[in-house]
Amino acid sequence: MTAGSEALSVLVADDHWLARRALAHVLEDFGRMLRLVEAADGSEAIERSKTRGPFDLIIIDLNMPGGEPFERIAEIRKNAPTAPVCVLSVSDTREDVMRSLRAGAVGYIPKSAGPDEIRRTIERVLAGDVALPQRLLSEENAAPRPAARPIGRADAGVEDLTPRQRDVFFMLGDGLSNAEIAERLTLSSNTVRVHIQAIAQRLNVRSRTEVVLLAAQHAERV
DSSP, X not given: OOOEEEEEEEEEEOSOHHHHHHHHHXXXXXXXXXXXXXXXXXXXXXHHHHHSOOOSEEEEETTSSSXXXXXXXXXXXXXXXXXXXXXXXXXXXXXXXXXXXXXXXXXXXXXXXXXXXXXXXXXXXXXXXXXXOHHHHOSOSSSOOOTTOOOOGGGGGGGGSOHHHHHHHHHHHTTOOHHHHHHHHTOOHHHHHHHHHHHHXXXXXXXXXXXXXXXXXXXXXX
């Protein structure tokens, strides 16, 4: 990410001070002045999301004390609707990834992730992408899903997609970013965005996040 004159405003919520310090260290590498607001439990996170914004990014520990975790994510999203929420968690289960996405998160960082993976996830989220751990969403981490992948009755809307839109849809379900999809399909990033917009219209959803959620749910079923 290139350096900029505006501060990067981030709320980091984790009950362990060492985790907050580690995230601050990663965020300092983004080449922008850092405005960091910290919270040590869920109640503080909710309060500070409401009173200390606006934020460019919110990173929240899924498992800290202070309320039900997924309700907490939804509440923070209400308080700071323009700030993307990235979940940090010791859990590496697909169920927690999916529930976090349904609650309003657009990024998920396992605490087992190294600095480079954390940095890439934050970069994607700040760029407006949905960043989920691909290894938790895909059985085949290295290869795209085939275009002829079977579609069940529960996914009737997917049947209306064009073959290229299906390619994009399946890759979204596997956790790939727009740039990774563009590279694999030999397309421009803008063309991938156009395909995602068309997919959203055909599936009657309003955002890329909802498209990714449907794609991940479809991948679970098939």
